[in-house]
Amino acid sequence: MPHRSGPALAWPLVIAGFAVWPLRIPLKKPLLLASETIAEAETLLIELRDEEGRSGWGEASAAPTMTGEVLAGMAEVARRYLAPALLRGALPDAGAIAPRLARAIRGNTGAKAAVEMAVLDLAARRAGLPLSRFLGEPRRNFVPAIAMIGGADDISVLAAARAAQAQGFRHIKVKLGLRADPLEDAALVRALRAALGPAAHLSGDANMAWDVAAACAFRADLPEGTLDYLEQPLPDDDLAGLTVLARQPGCPICIDEGLHGLRDIPAHRGLAAGFGLKSIKLGGLLPTLAADALLRENGMRGTLACKIAESSVGAAAAVHLAALLPDVEWGLSVTHGMLTEDVTQAGVALRDGQAMVPAGPGIGVVPDPERLARFRG
DSSP: OOOOOGGGGGOSBOEEEEEEEEEEEEEEEEEEOSSOEEEEEEEEEEEEEETTSOEEEEEEEOOHHHHSOOHHHHHHHIIIIIHHHHHTSOBOSGGGHHHHHHHHOSSOHHHHHHHHHHHHHHHHHHHTOBHHHHHSOOOOSEEEBEEEEOOSOHHHHHHHHHHHHHTTOOEEEEEOSOSSSHHHHHHHHHHHHHHHOTTSEEEEEOTTOOOHHHHHHHHHTSOTTSOSEEEOOSOTTOHHHHHHHHHSOSSOEEESTTOOSTTHHHHTBTTBSEEEEOHHHHTSHHHHHHHHHHHHHTTOEEEEEOOTTOOHHHHHHHHHHHHHSSOOTTOEEOOGGGBSSOSBSSOOOEETTEEEOOOSSBTSOOBOHHHHHHTBO
């Protein structure tokens, strides 16, 4: 028998145990979006165990406006459909994960993303490799993190942006669409650019708040270079409005809620400069890597993000993924810092505005059982 080492040690993978952890964790401060106010994280953790007792972990937060899933439904799908699919036989390789989950149930990309992440974490731990090394050749050990700022009070937003910059964050994203007039949002963005200077990477996220007239008015009121990109200004199904908006000069457009699968990327060629990539929308880490490659083939860019607010489990996987990408100029959004308490004792570290790739096998973090029990939803 040939000697097996590294990634070869991971496969075939027999899943011997499957645990579902729906969690509700309060945020330190409610985050105001145009569509809702988020006061607590609703997030699903999955634990898989192999026959030797190792555990692998995955996470996906509920995002009804993106995937149509709510936390209770994600947990039920994981228990009723995805667990039996994995427990019925060995996985020969990573390429077998998505077909196995797809045949178990259609859609439900968030629940599938959590399960796929747990499989890959377990496989990487079996191989004794960090997840990024298990999946490819890492290009970096740290990734520029995005400081996300929300609020309807301009003074507080400006103060939070300055504080983030003082902490070393170069990438700052402000939530828009909270004011009655889009020109008020434009005035805020101009004030932020003046306060942060030209070197800051400043983006704005309207979370589908505007119609095409409001979005055009906002962009027209900003001098060139004020905003590095504007994320999801229109409802995700308004391609006609996006076509009108794309004809107007102004800051680049990034699609977030409008991304539901790989086919949406070429469909937006000429309409958007890039996409916000989240594994919950695409069904896992491997499809997210495929989406990034497809973006680049179509001359677009991407920003990688966790949903509000995933713990260090989801954050760690996202940082490992970002370590593999050709570039991370649009930054990475990790959201575990918004939680009153993380579920891992040693979480993803942020230093001078950079998210550090965790060391150790797999994603490099492990949840604390007491915290899982305390926040179980």
